[in-house]
Structure formats: C-alpha cells, structure tokens
Amino acid sequence: MNNPHSRTTAASSQSVAARAIPITLAALLGIFVVGGVGFSQIGPMHNATHDVRHAAAFPCH
Amino acid sequence: MSLFRTILFVAALAGIGTGVVVAAIHLFTTVPLIVQAETFEGSAPEEAVSHEHAPGTAAHEHSHDGEEWAPADGIERNGLTVLFTVLTGFGFALLLVAASELTGGLTGWRQGLLWGLAGFAAFTLAPGLGLPPELPAMPAADVAARQMWWIGTAAATAAGLALVVFGRSPLLAVLGIALILAPQLIGAPQPDSYETPIPEALHHSFVVASVTVSLIFWVLLGGLAGWLRPRFAAHGA
Numbered sequence: 001m002n003n004p005h006s007r008t009t010a011a012s013s014q015s016v017a018a019r020a021i022p023i024t025l026a027a028l029l030g031i032f033v034v035g036g037v038g039f040s041q042i043g044p045m046h047n048a049t050h051d052v053r054h055a056a057a058f059p060c061h
Numbered sequence: 062m063s064l065f066r067t068i069l070f071v072a073a074l075a076g077i078g079t080g081v082v083v084a085a086i087h088l089f090t091t092v093p094l095i096v097q098a099e100t101f102e103g104s105a106p107e108e109a110v111s112h113e114h115a116p117g118t119a120a121h122e123h124s125h126d127g128e129e130w131a132p133a134d135g136i137e138r139n140g141l142t143v144l145f146t147v148l149t150g151f152g153f154a155l156l157l158v159a160a161s162e163l164t165g166g167l168t169g170w171r172q173g174l175l176w177g178l179a180g181f182a183a184f185t186l187a188p189g190l191g192l193p194p195e196l197p198a199m200p201a202a203d204v205a206a207r208q209m210w211w212i213g214t215a216a217a218t219a220a221g222l223a224l225v226v227f228g229r230s231p232l233l234a235v236l237g238i239a240l241i242l243a244p245q246l247i248g249a250p251q252p253d254s255y256e257t258p259i260p261e262a263l264h265h266s267f268v269v270a271s272v273t274v275s276l277i278f279w280v281l282l283g284g285l286a287g288w289l290r291p292r293f294a295a296h297g298a
Contacts, residue, residue, distance in 0.1 A: 022065035030155030057194035059207035
C-alpha cells in the first residue's frame with residue numbers, strides 16, 4: 001500500500017535494457033526446452049519423446 | 062530479476078495446465094494413429110525405435126541394433142508422452158510470454174488468445190504446409206535438413222507476423238508478408254519418393270487430428286498466459 005514503487009499492472013516502467021535481459025534469458029530457456037523435446041537426435045531422448053514429436057508435427061526421423 | 066520470475070511463473074503455470082489437458086487429448090486422438098502406423102513398419106510394432114527408411118531417404122543416427130533404450134509400451138510410453146507434452150507447453154509458453162513482454166506484457170486472456178493464434182500460425186500452420194504431420198513408416202527427406210527448414214520457417218513466420226502487427230509503415234507490413242512467404246517459396250526438403258505403406262486415409266486422419274489438437278494447445282496456452290500475466294504482475298516485483 002504505502003510502497004514507494006508505483007505498481008502498475010505491467011513492469012513496463014523499467015528501462016528497455018533492464019527488461020531485455022530477462023526477456024532474452026526466458027526466450028533462450030524456451031528454445032532450450034523446445035529444442036530438447038522436439039529436436040534432440042540423441043537416441044534414447046528421441047525414443048522417449050517419439051510420440052510427442054509425431055503428434056506435434058516436429059520432424060522426427 | 063523480477064520480470065524473469067514473472068515470465069517463468071506464468072509460463073510454467075500456463076504450460077503445465079495446457080500440457081496436461083492436451084496430453085490427455087493426444088492419448089485419445091493422435092497417439093492411437095501413431096501406434097496404428099507402426100504396424101505398417103514391418104518391424105516389431107512395440108519397438109518405437111526401428112523405423113525403417115524408405116529407399117531414397119537419408120540415413121541418420123538411429124542405431125537399429127535394438128540396444129538403445131526405448132520406453133515400454135503402455136504406462137511408460139504414454140507417461141513420457143504426458144511429461145514431454147507438458148515440457149513442450151512450458152517451452153512454447155516461455156517463448157510466447159517472452160515475446161509478448163517485448164510489447165509490454167499480456168493484458169488479459171483475449172489478448173493472450175490472439176498471441177496463441179499467432180503461435181499456431183508460426184509453429185503449426187507454416188511448417189505444416191511444407192512438412193505435414195508425419196507418421197512412422199512414411200518417407201521423408203534428411204531429418205537435419207527438415208529440422209533446419211522447420212526452424213527457419215517458424216522464425217520467419219513469427220518475425221513476419223510481428224512486422225505486420227507491430228510495424229509502423231506499409232513497407233514493414235509488405236516486408237512481413239514477404240518473410241512469411243519466403244520459406245514456402247524456398248520449399249521444404251522432400252523425399253525422393255512418396256511411396257509409403259501407410260493408407261492415405263490414415264495419414265489424412267492424422268494430419269487433421271494433429272493440427273486440430275495443436276490449435277487447442279495454442280489457444281489454451283495463449284489464453285491461460287494472458288489470464289495469468291496481469292495477476293502475477295499485480296503481485297508486485
């Protein structure tokens with residue numbers, strides 16, 4: 001309530017540069033996760049994710 | 062790092078929620094068709110490993126000696142499908158929420174829904190034009206080449222859509238449309254021969270099921286992320 005920060009719904013009050021770093025980090029993590037599931041060519045990993053890759057239309061074999 | 066935490070939490074909740082629902086749908090729609098297609102492979106159907114290659118398709122790093130670990134049919138295989146569908150949801154949610162933060166963050170479920178539809182266009186429709194959802198025992202070009210085209214197409218389509226929506230001039234919109242068209246004009250890597258033991262009707266059913274479930278996935282993911290984002294931001298940094 002008596003917080004000095006203005007708490008608007010968005011954190012957009014921060015500078016672009018300050019926001020760019022966490023946004024980039026989050027996006028990289030997303031690429032890493034999707035890449036691991038959908039694009040890994042390591043045998044056992046591919047076998048574990050096999051049905052998801054076909055169902056979600058990632059190139060599989 | 063409060064913004065990072067916001068993105069992480071929103072993406073985790075939206076991704077897990079969407080993943081659980083969509084995995085359940087997959088188990089009753091696409092997965093039975095995948096299992097059915099495996100019976101056409103001429104190899105032991107319970108082995109998800111030994112995918113035969115049609116003549117003319119490139120070899121890749123599958124060892125066909127049966128020594129590679131593969132999940133047992135049933136609980137193990139389907140459990141992994143649920144787990145990795147949830148992870149896929151988390152990964153795509155991270156990308157969606159991160160991208161939306163560049164424009165100031167999602168303001169509600171309806172806006173999230175629109176972002177979800179954009180995700181569907183970039184990650185399902187555009188790559189699916191050149192590389193339709195594939196079943197086991199279907200011929201395909203070299204997997205690395207297809208992955209490259211898939212990633213390039215998704216990226217170009219996403220960037221093109223962003224230019225159309227957020228670009229401030231007609232020129233940028235034209236550039237955006239050109240970016241969306243370019244991968245399709247280049248064309249996806251195709252197999253030498255389309256010969257396959259898979260019945261046409263089975264493949265058609267699979268394409269419809271896969272694309273439909275994908276739409277549900279993206280709509281849920283975007284809607285949930287949009288609904289959650291203001292609630293997290295309101296809780297302060």
